Amino acid sequence: MLRKNRMPEHHRASNNANARRARGAPALCLALALAASSLPASAADDAAPRDVSGTAPNASAGGAYAVAEHGEHLSPQFRQRAWNDIRDNARKLKLAAAPRSSARSLGGFAWPLALNNGLADPGYHAISNYVDQAGAGQVLDYSCGARSYDGHRGTDYYLWPFSWYKMDNNQVKVIAAAAGTIVGRYDGNFDRSCSVNNNNWNAVYVQHADGSVAWYGHMKNGSVTAKGVGASVAQGEYLGIVGSSGSSTEPHLHFEVYDANANLIDPYAGSCNGLNLSSAWAAQRPYYDSAINKLIVGNAQPAFASCPNAESPNENTALRYGQQASFSAFYRDQLNGQQSQYRILRPNGTVFASWTHNGPAPHYASSWWNWTWSSFAPSGPAGVWRFEVAYNGTTYSKNFTLSP
Numbered sequence: 001m002l003r004k005n006r007m008p009e010h011h012r013a014s015n016n017a018n019a020r021r022a023r024g025a026p027a028l029c030l031a032l033a034l035a036a037s038s039l040p041a042s043a044a045d046d047a048a049p050r051d052v053s054g055t056a057p058n059a060s061a062g063g064a065y066a067v068a069e070h071g072e073h074l075s076p077q078f079r080q081r082a083w084n085d086i087r088d089n090a091r092k093l094k095l096a097a098a099p100r101s102s103a104r105s106l107g108g109f110a111w112p113l114a115l116n117n118g119l120a121d122p123g124y125h126a127i128s129n130y131v132d133q134a135g136a137g138q139v140l141d142y143s144c145g146a147r148s149y150d151g152h153r154g155t156d157y158y159l160w161p162f163s164w165y166k167m168d169n170n171q172v173k174v175i176a177a178a179a180g181t182i183v184g185r186y187d188g189n190f191d192r193s194c195s196v197n198n199n200n201w202n203a204v205y206v207q208h209a210d211g212s213v214a215w216y217g218h219m220k221n222g223s224v225t226a227k228g229v230g231a232s233v234a235q236g237e238y239l240g241i242v243g244s245s246g247s248s249t250e251p252h253l254h255f256e257v258y259d260a261n262a263n264l265i266d267p268y269a270g271s272c273n274g275l276n277l278s279s280a281w282a283a284q285r286p287y288y289d290s291a292i293n294k295l296i297v298g299n300a301q302p303a304f305a306s307c308p309n310a311e312s313p314n315e316n317t318a319l320r321y322g323q324q325a326s327f328s329a330f331y332r333d334q335l336n337g338q339q340s341q342y343r344i345l346r347p348n349g350t351v352f353a354s355w356t357h358n359g360p361a362p363h364y365a366s367s368w369w370n371w372t373w374s375s376f377a378p379s380g381p382a383g384v385w386r387f388e389v390a391y392n393g394t395t396y397s398k399n400f401t402l403s404p
């Protein structure tokens, strides 16, 4: 399961004075935030643009989107039921017994998520929890960090930004990390969960040729593949839409893997993985997979909402002279000291505004930053403008039009 702090650090300010007031207030946010992504001492100042040239913004905002985690993804009752179904189905299907010597040496997994239904953003997820490698009462991930919670048996990929909006619009699909046979399938369960509970989830269980099994949980109600138990799925094949069914507080995929002997596998190889030596991934992504998931241009700041209501991205790429204009960037795994170079370019390529921003905390699993002009380019010029961010070796851009 995945629990989001219900007061994420969306510090907003219409001016710097408000920003300074705002950052004194959220003691609760500070208390609830993960230690690894604790709010910097001055979130609003941390959003302030540095090295500004050109026309400076009137306001800045942003900070961590804090995710706190603990609890069970699946009640013991449903976990047992899943195992019973997996074993019964494998027996009925006469799936070949695995060569036991190959257990714990899985490989070749593809990334289990993909863009869907028109989403074209550079990214769409962040990781809240890896497998907990430590015994009861302790937390340790495969890379010797603490990005997990006690007893967590999978990896959690949450949608970021706008997880409910993405779920409602079927924008991120779960796909098979490896080819195999469906040995368990659940659908029809409530999918707008905001809390730890004892509900069953919508899920697909796939047994691979070597006898290992992958669990894909929390999918959207009614989205689970029409294929039934016994059907084959190819690597990369559609399994469902990321949702929040079962014990979950936000739309995310819980991905859990077992070898042929029902031993838990952590697909990520690392020096603190005591479960298996090799990576199960064809191409293992880095522990800190720093990137920008999305850029937004609009007239107003993106708005978050209380669970399980959809967020309002407030995108508008057709701006008018002198309107309020708001520019946002949504990061995953933003690290201390990583500098972003921001630019807004006129149609002829000249710089309207440029500034830099530095990651203010040791690590944010997810963060966002926003800059607003109360009256943007009141005399134009008209044409196609560009919002551009260079970050961690990649330049991201979003075009928008300006007209009288």
Ligand SMILES: [Zn+2]
Binding pocket: 001, 002, 073, 129, 152, 153, 154, 155, 156, 253, 254, 255
């Ligand atoms: Zn999980």
